[in-house]
Amino acid sequence: xxxxxxxxxxxxxxxxxxxxxxxxxxxxxxxxxxxxxxxxxxxxxxxxxxxxxxxxxxxxxxxxxxxxxxxxxxxxxxxxxxxxxxxxxxxxxxxxxxxxxxxxxxxxxxxxxxxxxxxxxxxxxxxxxxxxxxxxxxxxxxxxxxxxxxxxxxxxxxxxxxxxxxxxxxxxxxxxxxxxxxxxxxxxxxxxxxxxxxxxxxxxxxxxxxxxxxxxxxxxxxxxxxxxxxxxxxxxxxxxxxxxxxxxxxxxxxxxxxxxxxxxxxxxxxxxxxxxxxxxxxxxxxxxxxxxxxxxxxxxxxxxxxxxxxxxxxxxxxxxxxxxxxxxxxxxxxxxxxxxxxxxxxxxxxxxxxxxxxxxxxxxxxxxxxxxxxxxxxxxxxxxxxxxxxxxxxxxxxxxxxxxxxxxxxxxxxxxx
Amino acid sequence: xxxxxxxxxxxxxxxxxxxxxxxxxxxxxxxxxxxxxxxxxxxxxxxxxxxxxxxxxxxxxxxxxxxxxxxxxxxxxxxxxxxxxxxxxxxxxxxxxxxxxxxxxxxxxxxxxxxxxxxxxxxxxxxxxxxxxxxxxxxxxxxxxxxxxxxxxxxxxxxxxxxxxxxxx
Numbered sequence: 256x257x258x259x260x261x262x263x264x265x266x267x268x269x270x271x272x273x274x275x276x277x278x279x280x281x282x283x284x285x286x287x288x289x290x291x292x293x294x295x296x297x298x299x300x301x302x303x304x305x306x307x308x309x310x311x312x313x314x315x316x317x318x319x320x321x322x323x324x325x326x327x328x329x330x331x332x333x334x335x336x337x338x339x340x341x342x343x344x345x346x347x348x349x350x351x352x353x354x355x356x357x358x359x360x361x362x363x364x365x366x367x368x369x370x371x372x373x374x375x376x377x378x379x380x381x382x383x384x385x386x387x388x389x390x391x392x393x394x395x396x397x398x399x400x401x402x403x404x405x406x407x408x409x410x411x412x413x414x415x416x417x418x419x420x421x422x423x424x425x426x427x428x429x430x431x432x433x434x435x436x437x438x439x440x441x442x443x444x445x446x447x448x449x450x451x452x453x454x455x456x457x458x459x460x461x462x463x464x465x466x467x468x469x470x471x472x473x474x475x476x477x478x479x480x481x482x483x484x485x486x487x488x489x490x491x492x493x494x495x496x497x498x499x500x501x502x503x504x505x506x507x508x509x510x511x512x513x514x515x516x517x518x519x520x521x522x523x524x525x526x527x528x529x530x531x532x533x534x535x536x537x538x539x540x541x542x543x544x545x546x547x548x549x550x551x552x553x554x555x556x557x558x559x560x561x562x563x564x565x566x567x568x569x570x571x572x573x574x575x576x577x578x579x580x581x582x583x584x585x586x587x588x589x590x591x592x593x594x595x596x597x598x599x600x601x602x603x604x605x606x607x608x609x610x611x612x613x614x615x616x617x618x619x620x621x622x623x624x625x626x627x628x629x630x631x632x633x634x635x636x637x638x639x640x641x642x643x644x645x646x647x648x649x650x651x652x653x654x655x656x657x658x659x660x661x662x663x664x665x666x667x668x669x670x671x672x
Numbered sequence: 673x674x675x676x677x678x679x680x681x682x683x684x685x686x687x688x689x690x691x692x693x694x695x696x697x698x699x700x701x702x703x704x705x706x707x708x709x710x711x712x713x714x715x716x717x718x719x720x721x722x723x724x725x726x727x728x729x730x731x732x733x734x735x736x737x738x739x740x741x742x743x744x745x746x747x748x749x750x751x752x753x754x755x756x757x758x759x760x761x762x763x764x765x766x767x768x769x770x771x772x773x774x775x776x777x778x779x780x781x782x783x784x785x786x787x788x789x790x791x792x793x794x795x796x797x798x799x800x801x802x803x804x805x806x807x808x809x810x811x812x813x814x815x816x817x818x819x820x821x822x823x824x825x826x827x828x829x830x831x832x833x834x835x836x837x838x839x840x841x
Contacts, residue, residue, distance in 0.1 A: 334774045335749045528775050597754050598772045621751045621774055650754060650770065 305351035306447050306506040310513060314524055322416035324352040327526035337529040338623045341495055342664075345453025346525035347516055350494075352415040355446055355503060356425065357408045360439035366432055367401060367409055370424065372552060372571045374562030378403035383410070383474045383490060387552055387560055388424060393573030393580075394548035395555065397421050398540065400492060402476045410476065410488065412448070412501070414542050446488075447509035452499030452533075454667065455521045460500060463515070464489070473498075473668040482515045484508045494530060496537025496666040532620050535629060538591060538661025544601060545589060545617045545631050553580035554633065556589045587614065588639040591663060592630040594656040597649045599630045606646040606653070613638050613645065622663060629663045630656075673724050673743055673771065673778040719807070720783070720826035723835065727807070728783040728826070730817055735784060738811045739771070739802065742836050748773040750802040753795040755813060760788045762815065764822055769812070771802060783826060786816040 302325040311318065316327030327349065329337060340346060358366060367375045373386040383402030387395050399413035399421070413421045422443070429439050451460060457468050463482035468491075471477055476490040481502060488503040504512060516522050531541070540546045546555045551573070558581060565571050566578055592599065598621045605614035619630030630647075638645060643658040719727040725743035728735045744750070752772040762768050762782040769780045791813050795801055802810040817823070827835060 328775075329748075333749050335751075338774070532774050597752050597770070598777070600777065621772065623774060 303352070305349055306509050307349045307351065307513060310510050311349065311524075316524070316526060319527070321527055322352060322414070322418075324415060326352060327524070329526040329528045330524045332523060334528045334532070335623050337523065337525045338532050340523050341453045341497060341525055341529060341533055342624060343454070344521045344523070345451055345456040345459060345497075345499065346495075346523050346529065347513060348450040348452065348525050348530055349447075349513075350450045350501065351447040351506075351509070353448055354411075354413045354415065354418040354421060355444040355448060356411040356413070356422070357442045357444050358411060358425075358429075358439065359408045359442065360437070362432060362437040362439045363409050364403075365437065366429060366439040367411075368565070368571065369432070370428055370572070371399075371401065372561045372565055372577070373401070374564050375401060375403065375409070377562070377564070380405040381476045383476055383492065385560060387546075387557065388413075388421065389552070389571060389573040389577065390548060391572055392548075393551040393576030395542075395546045395550055395552060396424065396548060398542055398546060400490070402490060404476065404488075406478070410444075410490075410503075416543055444503070445506065446503045447506045449502045449504070449509065449513060449516075450493055450495075450499065451502065451516060451522070452493045452495040452497045454498060456497070456499040457669070459516065459519045459522055460489070460502075462519075470671075471669075472671045482512055484512050487512075491669060494537075494539055495533040496539070496662055496664060496668075497533075498667050498669045532623060535618055535620055535631070536622050536624055536662065536664040537666055538631075538663060540589075540631070541618055550589070550633070551577050551580060551585065553577055554585040554587055554589065584636055586636060587633045588636050589617070589631055589633050590639050590641075591659040591661040592616070592619070592628075592632060592645070592647070592656045593625075593659045593663070594628045594630075594647060594654055596628070596654040598628045599647050599649060599654075599656065603630070603632075604648045605632055605634055605656070606648060607638060608644065608646060610646070616647070624664045629659075631661070634658075673726060673739055673747075673780050719829060720823055721829070721832035721835075722781065722783045722826055724781050726781060726783050728823075730820075730823065733817055734789060735786065735815050735817050736811050737783060737813050737815065738806055739780070740832070741806055743778075744803045744806045744810070747771060747778055747803075748775065750799045753792075753799050753802065753812070755791045755795070756788050758788050758791060762786060762788065764819075771799075780812065782815070784815070784822045785818045787818070788813050788815050790814040 302320055303323055304325050311327040315331040317329055318325045319328045364376050370388050371386040372389055373384055381404060383400050386399055386401050388397045390396055397413050397417040399411055402410040404410050425441055429441055432439050461468050464479050466477060466479045471491050473491050478486060478488050481487040484504055490501045492501055493499040552560055569578055599616050599619040601616055601618055603616040604612055607613050614632050614634030616630045616632035622629045641658050641660050645656050646653045647656045719729045721727050725740045726737055727740055728737050750771050750773060754769045756768045764782060764785045766782045767779050768782050770777045792811050
């Protein structure tokens with residue numbers, strides 16, 4: 256089975272953009288400012304705006320449509336500058352477009368486990384994990400972070416581009432469980448969400464919180480006052496491979512907090528462009544490109560997300576297809592690729608040395624850190640060993656590519672030994 | 673080059689009538705005033721532009737091709753240049769290569785019909801020249817001009833400035 260080419264690129268979610276203005280304000284994006292060049296953002300009516308929309312424009316953000324939202328792709332610094340600054344100092348991202356949900360009730364863990372592949376019951380208080388919503392065919396509906404808070408609810412963050420289907424999925428299941436006498440209900444959390452990522456992110460944040468952040472390891476979460484904004488949920492996670500946090504806070508205070516964080520000269524704003532090149536260097540999947548409803552967690556090289564207990568119990572959607580693949584090996588696998596020459600991008604054909612098609616690229620870009628091209632793609636399992644030499648076809652010419660380990664750039668998550 | 677966002681907005685631009693080579697444009701932009709132009713059409717080295725933001729400057733029958741400042745700004749940092757081989761025959765509007773930024777690739781389209789005589793090998797090690805010096809050190813290819821009348825179909829500096837303004841609004 257070869258991947259025929261996978262889900263849509265960044266613009267896919269635009270179709271979902273015209274919807275019930277569920278979060279923040281919705282409405283026409285303000286018109287193009289004089290002198291703003293080349294970005295088509297202002298023409299789409301009905302794009303949702305985060306509470307930082309005007310703030311982005313005031314700070315020189317170039318707004319583009321993304322998953323139904325008007326989001327900054329970059330600011331006044333170049334993409335490369337922004338990317339490297341995140342690795343050397345820290346960057347502030349607006350990720351308020353993502354869906355934040357709280358799950359309450361005595362049966363919230365049972366509810367969550369009925370939808371995801373992970374061992375949610377085993378999460379310690381305030382511990383989170385990356386997990387996957389799967390369907391009956393074993394495909395991935397979305398990837399998400401579930402945190403078992405010490406405040407009697409699960410905190411779930413999932414992709415903006417999947418928010419309609421994720422909410423429908425969760426609401427339907429919650430209703431079914433309630434009808435069967437279970438105690439579970441959802442609340443969409445209408446908060447803003449900021450990501451502060453990079454080696455100096457925590458130093459910057461520590462100046463504004465009284466909790467000792469050295470005691471907050473990767474994938475743990477806590478509620479604290481941040482620079483005078485009370486009740487912020489701070490989670491030590493992110494999408495760049497660097498140490499850092501995501502901060503969930505009331506929409507009415509996010510501009511104030513963003514400005515306060517920017518007071519530290521080490522902090523620069525960063526947009527979707529840098530977000531994408533950073534996550535690719537870190538080997539992290541982009542839903543819609545690298546994983547979608549046609550890829551199983553095993554094909555996607557995400558076996559680690561399958562809980563040990565869940566594999567044995569086979570009690571998650573698609574388990575009958577997914578679990579056997581662990582032993583029997585899937586026909587194709589997601590791998591990393593590196594090359595020199597022209598960058599390899601989504602939909603690039605991958606060939607073996609005899610010229611036979613063996614796969615397709617799902618994400619790719621030139622790596623600012625490595626100064627080589629990096630990519631992810633699915634290839635036939637027999638060619639998926641690290642250091643296998645393959646060929647990629649770019650603009651009708653062939654170039655050499657090497658199967659590579661991921662992450663491409665070492666990650667620097669903060670763990671406590 | 674294929675600046676997709678730009679193209680979507682500028683698709684309905686109608687070509688202005690070509691200015692005869694010897695007549696100065698009425699409102700000479702400051703950038704042109706500083707330059708000394710040969711008045712003979714044969715020696716004309718002033719840039720002409722395509723609606724895809726390439727420029728060509730012809731001197732002694734050889735055209736030098738590059739991308740405009742508007743294009744390099746919209747593209748961002750160029751990290752790789754895909755250029756054709758010397759000897760490649762191009763028809764006007766043929767795709768002849770691409771410029772890659774971190775985020776995307778932009779195809780390049782030939783402004784005229786001709787044969788590639790030289791490519792800028794400095795770009796292999798220094799693709800950023802396209803951003804830093806798009807009209808000089810960041811030139812892309814040189815080519816013969818098989819149909820000089822095709823030059824008349826391209827935009828003058830003035831017309832191109834107007835074209836850019838119409839896209840931005």
